[in-house]
Amino acid sequence: MAESAVAAGAGEVVHVHPEELGFWRTYVFSTDHKMIGKQYLFLGLFMAVVGGLLAYAIRWQLAFPDTEVPGWGFVGPEDYNALVTMHGTTMVFFVAMPILLGAFGNFLIPLMIGARDMAFPRLNRLSFWTLLGGSLVLLSSFFVPGGAASAGWTGYAPLSARPIYTGVNWGLNLWLLAHAIEFASFLMGGVNFLTTVMIMRAPGMTFFRLPILIWQLLTAAVVFLLSVGPLIAGAIMLLMDRIAGTSFFVPEGGGDPLLWQHLFWFFGHPEVYVVLLPAVGLAAEALPVFCRKPLFGYRWIIYSTLTTAILSFIVWAHHMFVSGMDPRLAMPFSFTTILISVPFAIMVFAMIATLWGGSIRFTTPMLFAVGFLSMFIVGGLTGIFNGSAPANIHVHATYFVVGHFHYTLLSGVLFGGLAGIYFWFPKMFGRMLNETLGKIHFWLTLITFNATFFPMHLLGLGGMMRRIANPMQYEFLQPLQPLNVFITVSAIGLLLAQLPFLINLVWSLAAGRPAEANPWEAATLEWSAPSPPPHGNWGEAIPVVYRGPYEYSPPEVAQDWLPQDRALAARPG
Amino acid sequence: MMRWLPENVSSFGGDIDAILSLIYSATLAWFFLTLGAILLFLFLYRRREGRGATYIRGDKLSEAVWILIPAVIVLVLDLWIDFRGADAWAKVKGRVPSSDLRVEVTGKQFNWEIRYPGPDGKLGTADDLQLDNELHVPVNQVVRVTLKSKDVIHSFFLPNLRLKQDILPGREVEAWFQATKPGRYEMPCSELCGFGHSGMKGWLHVHPADEYQQWVRERWPSSRQGEGSKGS
Ligand SMILES: [Cu+2]
Ligand SMILES: [Cu+2]
Numbered sequence: 001m002a003e004s005a006v007a008a009g010a011g012e013v014v015h016v017h018p019e020e021l022g023f024w025r026t027y028v029f030s031t032d033h034k035m036i037g038k039q040y041l042f043l044g045l046f047m048a049v050v051g052g053l054l055a056y057a058i059r060w061q062l063a064f065p066d067t068e069v070p071g072w073g074f075v076g077p078e079d080y081n082a083l084v085t086m087h088g089t090t091m092v093f094f095v096a097m098p099i100l101l102g103a104f105g106n107f108l109i110p111l112m113i114g115a116r117d118m119a120f121p122r123l124n125r126l127s128f129w130t131l132l133g134g135s136l137v138l139l140s141s142f143f144v145p146g147g148a149a150s151a152g153w154t155g156y157a158p159l160s161a162r163p164i165y166t167g168v169n170w171g172l173n174l175w176l177l178a179h180a181i182e183f184a185s186f187l188m189g190g191v192n193f194l195t196t197v198m199i200m201r202a203p204g205m206t207f208f209r210l211p212i213l214i215w216q217l218l219t220a221a222v223v224f225l226l227s228v229g230p231l232i233a234g235a236i237m238l239l240m241d242r243i244a245g246t247s248f249f250v251p252e253g254g255g256d257p258l259l260w261q262h263l264f265w266f267f268g269h270p271e272v273y274v275v276l277l278p279a280v281g282l283a284a285e286a287l288p289v290f291c292r293k294p295l296f297g298y299r300w301i302i303y304s305t306l307t308t309a310i311l312s313f314i315v316w317a318h319h320m321f322v323s324g325m326d327p328r329l330a331m332p333f334s335f336t337t338i339l340i341s342v343p344f345a346i347m348v349f350a351m352i353a354t355l356w357g358g359s360i361r362f363t364t365p366m367l368f369a370v371g372f373l374s375m376f377i378v379g380g381l382t383g384i385f386n387g388s389a390p391a392n393i394h395v396h397a398t399y400f401v402v403g404h405f406h407y408t409l410l411s412g413v414l415f416g417g418l419a420g421i422y423f424w425f426p427k428m429f430g431r432m433l434n435e436t437l438g439k440i441h442f443w444l445t446l447i448t449f450n451a452t453f454f455p456m457h458l459l460g461l462g463g464m465m466r467r468i469a470n471p472m473q474y475e476f477l478q479p480l481q482p483l484n485v486f487i488t489v490s491a492i493g494l495l496l497a498q499l500p501f502l503i504n505l506v507w508s509l510a511a512g513r514p515a516e517a518n519p520w521e522a523a524t525l526e527w528s529a530p531s532p533p534p535h536g537n538w539g540e541a542i543p544v545v546y547r548g549p550y551e552y553s554p555p556e557v558a559q560d561w562l563p564q565d566r567a568l569a570a571r572p573g
Numbered sequence: 574m575m576r577w578l579p580e581n582v583s584s585f586g587g588d589i590d591a592i593l594s595l596i597y598s599a600t601l602a603w604f605f606l607t608l609g610a611i612l613l614f615l616f617l618y619r620r621r622e623g624r625g626a627t628y629i630r631g632d633k634l635s636e637a638v639w640i641l642i643p644a645v646i647v648l649v650l651d652l653w654i655d656f657r658g659a660d661a662w663a664k665v666k667g668r669v670p671s672s673d674l675r676v677e678v679t680g681k682q683f684n685w686e687i688r689y690p691g692p693d694g695k696l697g698t699a700d701d702l703q704l705d706n707e708l709h710v711p712v713n714q715v716v717r718v719t720l721k722s723k724d725v726i727h728s729f730f731l732p733n734l735r736l737k738q739d740i741l742p743g744r745e746v747e748a749w750f751q752a753t754k755p756g757r758y759e760m761p762c763s764e765l766c767g768f769g770h771s772g773m774k775g776w777l778h779v780h781p782a783d784e785y786q787q788w789v790r791e792r793w794p795s796s797r798q799g800e801g802s803k804g805s
Contacts, residue, residue, distance in 0.1 A: 078768040152765045158742060159725040165682070165767055251743025257726060258741060291618070296631035297640050322728070324741040327666040331659050338651045345647040349640035350631065352607060355614035357627030362619070370611065377607050381600035388654055390592045390661035394578075394735050397728060397763045461577040461593075463732030465763045469771035476579060476732060476759045553626040560625060 031121035032535055036128050037107030038428060041421075043128075044098035047135060048413075051090040052495050058083050063481075063488035065470035078167060080469035081150035086142070088153025089175065092275070093182050094135050096413045100278040101186065102131065104420050105193055105217045107428060111526035112211050114202020114543050114565075116536045119195040127188035134181030141174035149175035152467060154268070157249030157260040161241040176239050183228050190221035202525065202565075204545035208302075209564065211524050211549040212295060215302050216281030219309045220274045227270035227313065234263030261323055265316035273312050275409055277305060279416025280347060280376070283369040286423050287351055289522045290366035291358030292560050294550040297350040304343035304350075311340050321392045330389040337387035344380050348373065359553070359560075363520070364438030365423035371446055372415035379407030382457060397467075400460025406453045414445065418501070426519050430532040431512030437504040444497035451490035455483050523561045524549045582758065582779070583734035584751035588661040590735070595657060599650050665736075669749045672715035676708065680720070680727030680740050680762065683769030692793055702792055706775030711785035712755050720746040728764035731777060739764055752779040 027035070053072075060069040061080055068074050075083065106124060110117055118124045141148045149172040151160035163169045197210070197218050237248040238260065247253020249260045288295045295301070317325065317333040351373050360366070382404040385391045395401060418441075425433050462480050464471060471477040471484055518527040525545070529537050543565035551562035562568065575594050581587060618626075631637055677688040677696055687708050691700030696719075710716045720729055722742040729748065730737045738748045752758075762773040780788055 076768075077771055080771070081765065081768060150768070156726055156765070159766060165725050167768065251741075257743070292626040294628065294630045296629070297637050298630065299632045300637050300640060322666075322737050323739045324744060324746045327662070330662055330666065331655070334658060334662075335655050338655055339648075341651055342644055342648050345644045346640055348607065349643050352610050352614065353631060353640055355611065355618060357629060358614070358618045359620045359624065359626040360615060360618050362615075370615065374608060374611060377604065381604055384596050384600055384651075384654065385593065388592060388596060388658045390589050390658045390665060391596055393665060393737050394589055394593065394732075396737055397730075458574070458577045461574065463579050463730075465730070465761060467765040467770065468761075473772040474759055474761060474774060550630075553628045555628055 029125065031117070031125045033106045033110050033118045033121065033124060034428070034533065034537075036124050037103050037105070039128055040098045040102030040106060040131070041428075043132060043135060044095050044103060047090055047094040047098070050139070051087055051095055052498070054083050054087040054090065055491060056495060058087060059488040059491045061469060062471060063485045065472050075469070077469045078147065078150060081152075081166070081467065082142075082148040082168070082171070084467050085149045085152050085155075085175070086138075089149070089178075090138065091413075092153065092271070092409065093179065094131075094138060096275045096409060096417075097182075097186060098131060099413060099417050100275055100282070100420075101217065101220060102128070102189060104213070104278060104282065104424075105189065105221075108424065108526060109193060109196055109214060109217065110200070111427070111529060111533065111537055112214055112524055113197060113200060114205055114525050114538075114545060115196060115200035116538070116542070118192050119200055120192050123188050124192050127185045127192070130181055130185035130188065134178045134185060137174055137181060138178035141171045141178070144170040144174065147171050154264055155238070155260075156264075157238060157241070157255075157257050158251070160260075161238060161249045161255075163242065173239065173242060176235050176242075179235055180232065183232055186224060187228065190225045193217055193221040194225075202542050202545050205525075205564075206545075208299065209545055209548050211281075212284045212298065212301055213278070213281030215305055216277040216284075219305050220277045223270045223277075223309050223312060224274045227267045227274075230263045231267035234260060258320075258323060258325060261320055262316070265319045266313075268319065269316045270309075270312040272405075272408065273308060276376075276412050277308070279372060279412030280305075282416045282420035282423070283372040284347075284351060285524070286365045286369035286419050287354045287373075288550040288552055289423075289520050290361045290363055290369075291354055292361075292552045293354060293358040294548075294552055295350070296353035296356075297346070298548065298550065301347050301350050304346040307343040308340060311336060311343070315340060315387075318387050318389075318392070321389045322396050334387060334389040334392075338384060340387075341380060341384065348377055348380070363422075364433070364435055364442060365419045365520075367439065367442045368415050368419035368422060371442065372411055372419055375407055375411035375415055375449065378454075379404060379411060382407060394463075395460050397465055398460035399456040399464045399466060402466055403453050403456030403460060406456070410453070411449070414449065418442075418445075423520070424526075425508070426515030427526055427529075427531050427533070429509055429512075430515055431508050432515050432519065433508045433512060434504050437500045441497065441500040441504065444500070445494065448490050448494035448497050452487055452494050455487050455490075459483055459487075521561050523551050523563045525564050528563060528565050579732045580754075581733065581735060582752055582754040582756065583731075583736065584753055585661075585665045586733075586735035588664055592654070592658050592661050596654055599654065603647075669717060669747045670715050672717045672749070674710065674714055675717045675719065676710075677719045677721065678708070678729060678740075679723060680729070680766070681723035682725065682767045683762070683773040685729075685760065685762075685773075685775040686723075687775070689792075700793065706760075707778065708760060708775060709778045709780060709785070709788055710752060711782055712752055712779050713782075715749060715751045718748045718750070720748055725766050726764050727762045727766050727773070730761050730763035731758060732761075733758040734777075737763060752777070755779045755781045755784070 057069050057072050061075045146169045150166050150168050159165045240246040247255040249255045249257050315337045318337040321330045515531045517531050528543050545564050553560045554562050679686040685706050687704050689702040690696045720740040722740040728739045734750050736750050758777040760775040760777050
């Protein structure tokens with residue numbers, strides 16, 4: 001029977017490739033979503049090392065100002081501003097997004113919905129190479145005369161709009177260019193995610209049978225698509241201000257510096273959820289598997305996710321309470337911002353309720369998932385301080401904010417992302433990670449993470465500003481300096497705590513215990529494929545879906561999980 | 574946690590601190606409730622031989638109330654924080670009270686230029702006085718500050734007065750404060766403004782009434798009235 005190209009997902013007879021593909025077809029031109037997903041993962045991990053080294057230099061300078069950073073050199077005030085700018089940009093756009101969206105989205109979407117590949121495999125390949133290009137542009141900006149961008153990761157104009165204000169010329173232009181390329185890459189990725197989930201689901205895979213991670217990735221992709229447009233326009237305007245002498249954001253020419261902030265944060269706040277929602281999804285996938293219990297309130301989590309997505313578009317000015325915008329705008333934005341705590345509270349309560357009555361296995365992915373849940377609670381709660389306009393007056397632009405967003409974003413990448421890596425590593429690479437090393441990694445990370453970021457809230461309450469290179473220049477901060485030293489020691493500990501993971505990764509890739517198809521006894525579709533899945537993911541036939549994704553310990557079968565694709569008298573829903 | 578705040582010496586700082594401590598109490602309670610529940614459940618429901626998990630999906634409203642009712646409590650607390658916060662915000666940023674005491678603070682890379690209007694109470698006249706990084710005010714009086722910038726965005730931050738206001742080049746932003754305790758308070762810039770941002774700071778000198786008169790007499794010796802900006 002002749003198959004049309006559009007119907008290439010379900011029911012098609014796969015051509016398995018037993019013959020060895022060459023290097024080029026395996027790594028460079030492969031359009032296999034699994035290979036592309038892994039490449040996103042390794043790119044993100046590499047950039048995380050870069051961002052982590054920047055953090056090391058930042059922390060050393062703060063604890064021991066104007067002393068030589070061991071293994072790095074002397075950090076001057078211009079260098080310092082470049083370090084904080086590049087650390088933020090690298091971590092948000094070139095670590096969090098590639099790992100949480102790029103790696104897990106590409107690897108898992110087809111496997112979880114029962115498709116043989118993404119809807120646009122070549123576009124997928126292109127989006128990865130585009131991102132790699134953007135990463136190289138960003139890295140190259142360290143080496144141009146004048147150094148890397150130093151106007152903060154938020155790039156506030158007019159500081160960013162005229163080279164004379166920072167002394168940075170091409171560094172900042174390349175920084176803008178790297179953003180543009182990154183956005184192009186994730187726009188392609190987002191379109192691919194959306195289309196794939198819309199049209200490539202396996203027979204029986206209704207929307208309310210999709211794993212929660214797919215909902216989160218889908219929502220993140222839509223939020224990104226809808227919010228990034230204004231910032232792309234803003235970035236072009238800023239680049240024109242820099243190289244063509246226009247004055248979109250420069251007041252002498254009639255421009256408005258606040259316009260940049262509106263454009264930036266209209267994207268910037270939704271971006272937080274672009275990163276956070278997939279992390280919630282990763283943790284929410286691991287929890288039911290290791291509790292042997294359905295995810296509590298699956299539909300309520302979906303409704304909360306969608307509510308969060310909608311609200312995320314009307315909160316952006318909470319970054320601008322003291323920016324000089326009309327003060328009457330503050331309370332409405334404060335209200336919408338604090339309101340977001342309600343849908344997030346429902347997600348958190350649902351995950352906690354999943355633990356109740358479970359039969360909990362403390363595997364490494366489970367530990368990281370619970371770690372994410374706990375750290376994310378702290379991040380959500382401290383967000384209330386920032387979101388309340390009057391409280392924000394004091395904590396705005398202090399280390400309180402730095403502490404807060406590391407508890408949300410970094411906990412998403414570190415705990416959420418690592419829960420995902422430990423959970424799906426067997427599926428990705430066909431080998432198990434070492435559990436003992438994994439547990440050592442978890443406990444060291446949990447302790448050093450909290451020792452690093454919790455005291456930042458105290459520094460912020462004490463008034464310590466972000467982005468100052470030397471706290472000792474301020475009399476009111478000098479008594480707080482021991483805390484800065486403590487944070488730096490902890491941060492170095494947090495970086496070193498990742499070594500067991502890197503060792504585990506390299507060792508297990510080469511010599512880990514081979515993984516069976518379903519080592520965790522999980523119910524979602526990806527575990528019905530071999531580990532690692534072949535090109536096309538399943539053999540002759542695509543699985544058919546009979547039920548929701550979290551049927552653990554159902555009363556009607558003896559075994560404590562019921563895979564989505566096992567034919568049985570179908571349960572409603 | 575609240576003891577980490579710098580000593581408050583402004584008339585409105587107490588309102589901001591009250592909001593901070595209200596949020597602190599609410600979030601601390603949730604922290605212990607949620608983390609406590611997590612730890613308790615992890616302990617109680619750890620895997621044990623012969624005991625399976627409870628099959629409960631939590632989609633039905635009768636089950637979901639366990640997560641929806643706490644969410645309603647969150648909502649109520651949110652609204653409480655909003656309404657209390659709205660009053661504090663209105664007091665600090667909403668309306669600038671009138672005052673005869675005015676100064677102009679201009680941020681530039683990397684100093685505060687402070688202009689005093691002098692005995693005539695008007696800025697831009699011959700008796701203006703300009704000092705770098707030194708703001709002198711009397712205690713217990715409302716001071717109006719007109720904030721300007723010559724180049725990029727700076728932020729006028731007085732940690733002890735719970736006052737923070739960004740300054741936009743090309744605009745004038747109005748702020749105010751009323752210091753309640755004489756002393757010398759640091760006045761950093763809290764918005765990244767270039768390579769000299771770290772270390773961009775001035776000092777706020779809050780003088781007792783007589784000391785302030787003394788300061789005014791020294792600065793404007795020709796003025797018989799001696800009260801710097803009360804002349805008009
Ligand atoms: Cu935000
Ligand atoms: Cu400044």
